Amino acid sequence: MKVELWEGDLTCLAVDALVNAANSSLLGGGGVDGAIHRAAGPELLAACRQLGGCPTGEARLTPGFRLPARYVIHTVGPVWQGGGRGEAELLAACYRNSLALAERHGLETIAFPAISCGIYGYPPEQAAAIALAELRRPRPDDSSLRQALLVAFSADMAALYRRLLDA
Template sequence: MVEIEIIQGDITKLAVDAIVNAANCSLLGGGGVDGAIHRAAGPELLQACIPLNGCETGKAKITPGFRLPAKFVIHTPGPIYRDGLHGEPELLESCYKSCLDLAEENGCETVAFPAISCGVYGYPWEAATEIAIRTVDKYPAKCLKKVVFCCFGEQMLKVYRDAYRK
């Protein structure tokens, strides 16, 4: 079973095997956590993303971490929330599963996730955190030992901790 840790902090500073980037489908950088990861990793990250030719919502692709403490960046475009009736829960769950699969395939023991789709993509925080925790909790890990949910602010930290207690 994978250990789950919930913290507040800057995902770009975490010394884990992989951090997850809540990317857009182009993988070429954007705002929020995506922009922060691209800035911290340096221009090499963009150069590594260009030949990947983007990524579908719910899937994931991996690059080196370059100037980050993390060895890898796993990029996943989360769903844009409409009303929860257009496949958003399944796509968000697929984001987490796809990232965990890539982490396993690359021998990662530790992975840190931001709150995927909870920023400008508008996913309701409580629903998103329940999906995130449930998906990680039931994942059949082989080499993965620890998942960190890295929250940007205190409100999100509280939502994650409340969801974890359920």
């Protein structure tokens, strides 16, 4: 699977799946979550209500509705509490479970925001390193995934991803 950087608005990408950095209710919120819900339309909220939430580190799939992406994979990142409460493993699980869910549905392209780096307060450098480690893990031989995009909304996050991708 090829891992690439894309700087800009996640909701504009015509990929098989956008990953939503959701809250555990899956009913919308601020940041990436709110932007995805607004762009997808009210059908996304209705579909999320049927899922009954999502625990931290797990992932759920809905159609993309009005988004150019076919699907939305909702994952709940950890809230940063200093790093001693399993945050790194939970964040890694967000990436692993999102990738596995995409593979179960035969998807080829997936786009990830910087999970937990907004209001959840995860230090961007640490979060980016975890994201890259998970995305660079070897995929199963029969994996459908061909491309993963790390989407940076800010120039600072793009520079961080670029530095880590080039290392």
